[in-house]
Amino acid sequence: METGSRVLLLTLVVVALSGCSTVSGWFHHGTPKNASGSTESGGPNPVSAPDQENAPPRVVEPEVTRRQITVPRIKSSNFELGAYYGVLSIEDFGSQEVYGLSAAYHITEDFFFQGDVGRSRAGLTSYETLNGNLRLLTESERLFTFYDLSLGYNFLPGEAFLGRGTAMTSAFYILGGLGATDFAGDTMFTVNFGAGYCVVPSDWLALRIAVQDRVFQSSLLGTTKLTNNIQATFAVNVFF
């Protein structure tokens, strides 16, 4: 943006902010206070002044105190927190175990936010395997650490039956989001998408099986290319 436009924008913000603490009442017009009471506005005026003078004095002043009733709060159970374990295929580096933590917030029965952190350790490339002791990465660079922020959508909700007496609610879901991956001495912007199946055996427990692809650009092996890193995981989550 041009410097002139920036100065114009700055001036606009400064002018607006300097006055905005005084404008909180602009849209909150309360009913105007009428100094002469409600008689002019046509409201009821049940007891006129002479009636109050003629009224007999009360013999007993009732001392009634209303009992305060506290209504129990309704607990909400929209958050999920848990751990997952599975297999991650890091492109060019083989398949390794992956583990991590995940948290979800259910916005509606259809949509949910999910955040994941996870870690894996990359194996050897074919080049390294064939060349004996040659190594492309140090041991610390082989750590594959990532986080994702995703939006999920439940579809095909249903029930899974275990024998005659047990029914568990279930749903397939798709999710996609953004995040970052720390691998081979670099941090890459990462797009993820995937699908899964969720079973809820009780009100507080959810079991998830998911397949997720984590895509980022890597220039580790000479040329810049888009790498696909697919993982399959099993997660045990607790609702709270």
Place this chain on the structure above:
Amino acid sequence: MNRQARQCALAGLMLLAILLSPTLCRAREYLQLFVTEPYLELHTGPGRGYPVFHAVPRAESIDVLFRRTDWFKVRTERGVEGWASQADMLKTAYADGTPFKFDLGDRAGFASHLWEFGVMPGQYGGASLISAYASVSINPHLAVEGSLGQFLGRYSNGVTGDIGFDHVVWPEARCSPLLLIGLGEVHIEPKATLVQPANRNEPTAYVGVGLRFYLSRRFFLRAQYAAHYIFTTRTSNEEVDEWKLGLAFFF
């Protein structure tokens, strides 16, 4: 004397029974509501597709165990547990007859609220940005906001942290412009293959404009542009354009 002792013992036992009885000593654990419509339908799961398996007749009470999204898990007097939708629950009443109300967020809350949180991906000087913010409102127009972001680019990665003021021009409107101004700090990790420059922390300032659009319940969209100035120790300052679009909620 004997009679007095017996009475004392009886009184003591009754007191003990009252103290040990959890139902009498403890306040009611769950909210009790009464069905005022001809019946209340209970579903097997918290979703519109799950079948109705039970109907609670009018005037019977239900205990509300907990809520998940728009669905309430309830237990009837006969011990049947099921899920009732929010729309159906709003037709029940408290013990004193007043209708049950539950605030899931509305336009009035959007116009005037205390807290706001959001996640906004975008671009920061050409690099991909992932950011989150939280704000606390001073009045419906003015809020103090703090945000954290991570940018990942071809030439550098880094983290930004900002704190500043938001001015909502028309808080009551479904779609309203925002004006932003504030200060921050940026941590830059340059990427280079031959000579590795040192990481650096620089103070920043920003000014920007945005737009917020109410979606539903407690959720709204927010888009914004901010011009960031990075005050470097070199001869000239840097100017960085930041674009963000994301989903936020208030309460």
